[in-house]
Amino acid sequence: MSAAAPLRPRKAQIDRTATALFRAQGFAATSMRELATALGLEAGSLYSHIKSKEEILHRVCFGLADSFFAGFAAATHETAPVAEQLRQAIVAHVRVLTHDSAASAVFLHEWRHLSEPARREFLALRDRYEGAFRELIARGVAAGELHTPDPAFAALTLLASLNWLPNWYRPEGKLTPDEIAHRLAEQLLSGLWPHRGSTGPA
Amino acid sequence: MSAAAPLRPRKAQIDRTATALFRAQGFAATSMRELATALGLEAGSLYSHIKSKEEILHRVCFGLADSFFAGFAAATHETAPVAEQLRQAIVAHVRVLTHDSAASAVFLHEWRHLSEPARREFLALRDRYEGAFRELIARGVAAGELHTPDPAFAALTLLASLNWLPNWYRPEGKLTPDEIAHRLAEQLLSGLWPHRGSTGPA
DNA sequence: TTCATTTGCTAACGGGCGTTAGCGGGCCTT
DNA sequence: AAGGCCCGCTAACGCCCGTTAGCAAATGAA
Numbered sequence: 001m002s003a004a005a006p007l008r009p010r011k012a013q014i015d016r017t018a019t020a021l022f023r024a025q026g027f028a029a030t031s032m033r034e035l036a037t038a039l040g041l042e043a044g045s046l047y048s049h050i051k052s053k054e055e056i057l058h059r060v061c062f063g064l065a066d067s068f069f070a071g072f073a074a075a076t077h078e079t080a081p082v083a084e085q086l087r088q089a090i091v092a093h094v095r096v097l098t099h100d101s102a103a104s105a106v107f108l109h110e111w112r113h114l115s116e117p118a119r120r121e122f123l124a125l126r127d128r129y130e131g132a133f134r135e136l137i138a139r140g141v142a143a144g145e146l147h148t149p150d151p152a153f154a155a156l157t158l159l160a161s162l163n164w165l166p167n168w169y170r171p172e173g174k175l176t177p178d179e180i181a182h183r184l185a186e187q188l189l190s191g192l193w194p195h196r197g198s199t200g201p202a
Numbered sequence: 203m204s205a206a207a208p209l210r211p212r213k214a215q216i217d218r219t220a221t222a223l224f225r226a227q228g229f230a231a232t233s234m235r236e237l238a239t240a241l242g243l244e245a246g247s248l249y250s251h252i253k254s255k256e257e258i259l260h261r262v263c264f265g266l267a268d269s270f271f272a273g274f275a276a277a278t279h280e281t282a283p284v285a286e287q288l289r290q291a292i293v294a295h296v297r298v299l300t301h302d303s304a305a306s307a308v309f310l311h312e313w314r315h316l317s318e319p320a321r322r323e324f325l326a327l328r329d330r331y332e333g334a335f336r337e338l339i340a341r342g343v344a345a346g347e348l349h350t351p352d353p354a355f356a357a358l359t360l361l362a363s364l365n366w367l368p369n370w371y372r373p374e375g376k377l378t379p380d381e382i383a384h385r386l387a388e389q390l391l392s393g394l395w396p397h398r399g400s401t402g403p404a
Numbered sequence: 405t406t407c408a409t410t411t412g413c414t415a416a417c418g419g420g421c422g423t424t425a426g427c428g429g430g431c432c433t434t
Numbered sequence: 435a436a437g438g439c440c441c442g443c444t445a446a447c448g449c450c451c452g453t454t455a456g457c458a459a460a461t462g463a464a
Contacts, residue, residue, distance in 0.1 A: 010411075028230035029315065032452060044454075045412045053452065109311065113231065147395060149385065157389050160366030161359045168358060183351065187359050193285075193349060193391050212441080234422060246424075247442045255422065 011049045014039065018056045023105040027057055027113040057110060058118055064107040065125045067096045072132055082140040087185045089136060093162050094181035101166040108163055130155055158188050213251045216241065220258045225307040229259055229315040259312060260320055266309040267327045269298045274334055284342035289387045291338060295364050296383035303368040310365055332357055360390050 017038050021030045032053055033043040050056060071092030076085045097104045111122050134155040140146030148154040162184060175183070219240050223232045234255055235245040252258060273294030278287045299306045313324050336357040342348030350356040364386060377385070 008410090026228060026230055026314065028228055031450075033450080041411095042413060043452085044414075047453070048411055112228065147392075148389065153385060154389060156366065156370060157363045157386065161362045164358065164362030164365075183355060184359065187350065187356060189395050190349075210440090233420075235420080243441095244443060245422085246444075249423070250441055 008049070014046065014049055015056055015059060019060055019100075019102045019106055022057065022060070022110055023102045027053075027106075027110040054113070054115065054118075057106070057113060060103050060106050061111050061114065061122055062118075062125075064096070064100070064103050065122070065129070067099075068093065068129055069125075071096050072129065076132075076136065081145055082136065082143050083145040083189070086133075086136050086140060086146070087182075087189070089133065090158070090162065090185045090188070091178060091181040093159075094165065094184060095177055097162065097165045098169055098171070098177035098180065101169050101171075104163075105166040108166065130159060133159060161188060210251070216248065216251055217258055217261060221262055221302075221304045221308055224259065224262070224312055225304045229255075229308075229312040256315070256317065256320075259308070259315060262305050262308050263313050263316065263324055264320075264327075266298070266302070266305050267324070267331070269301075270295065270331055271327075273298050274331065278334075278338065283347055284338065284345050285347040285391070288335075288338050288342060288348070289384075289391070291335065292360075292364065292387045292390070293380060293383040295361075296367065296386060297379055299364065299367045300371055300373070300379035300382065303371050303373075306365075307368040310368065332361060335361060363390060 014035070018030070018035050021035055021038060032046055036043045036046055039046075072089050075088035075092040078085070080088075111119065111126075114122055134151050137146060137148065137154050137158075138151040141148060141151060165180070165184075169180070216237070220232070220237050223237055223240060234248055238245040238248055241248075274291050277290035277294040280287070282290075313321065313328075316324055336353050339348060339350065339356050339360075340353040343350060343353060367382070367386075371382070
């Protein structure tokens, strides 16, 4: 599904710098001149490497979508208890979010500046991803491993909690990404009521 | 804290229309000419009512902050079990989010286009609000009514789940705002493990 | 050596931006 | 009838936008 021929280094650097700016200021509020300056270039020079401003956004958004799908697939194609698959999917999701939190923030917030038909395609991918979590949870409920009155609701809540991460995650913080992931999973699976030990259902 | 002298009706209408546009396209990508057209005006005419584009954003962001604080205060100043106060705070938060989901979306996403010092002030308010939830949860843990390894983490997760609501809430949907609030509270308090009935700790 | 590729420059294009100045008509109050 | 306000208009200001054209220096392969 992904493929992604390796970008020339300069192009990759443009993407990285643009991603940081898009995250900090938003896509619309970031100008090509600003991006060029951050790279030590003139504005026109950017167009030796890219076709348009939106092309950068497109690559960032769809590239990250690929990462999320790849992580989910790797976490769930094995035959394990569904609750464990869900936990692994959470870990995979958090790994993507923490591995490139700037791109993740752009992925989460700036996709609306994609023009059609890319925007529609992006939303379809996002829906599909969300649906995968929903179905995983539904399978867990059917198997008696999970409990919720509404799997769709639960999936929404779960992803919302995870996706807030790029807003506060700091790579130099105390917790490693995997520790964060497990703590998030713990929180989401166990809730806030006091009831039992922390490693799973009795 | 709030005060808020009632705006003249035309000004309030500008705020409402701008809020809808800011939500749909983002602050930076919404032009004053576009806003004027949506109101059946010419661009210059807007300035009979407002001082600047940012003034609108400022009013929306800080007005909603007031609403959130007012809701929280009303939900928690009584002497009730802490877990119940938390539930009420969740309900209050969701009421604000659903009562004006467009303004909420702007509040959540567009505050970064405030210039200093407003931006810093806004973030201080947001931190204070988050801190109030954190302390409420911490009190609940101390009282043995709640359980979490990390109240700060729990507050982050909780608010993230709630704040995703404006992205999918539709006023014409099947669930009323209060039903949504209770379901969210249920989900967040109970988690996804199967363990017991749905009304609280044993 | 030659030649294509990569990379960057300068200059400019058409157009949109937020905002202001000045004007004029309605409308309410007195 | 008069004065003041509310409201909207037209025209324009200086500035920044994304993008393109054309050119040149460096680089590396043949």
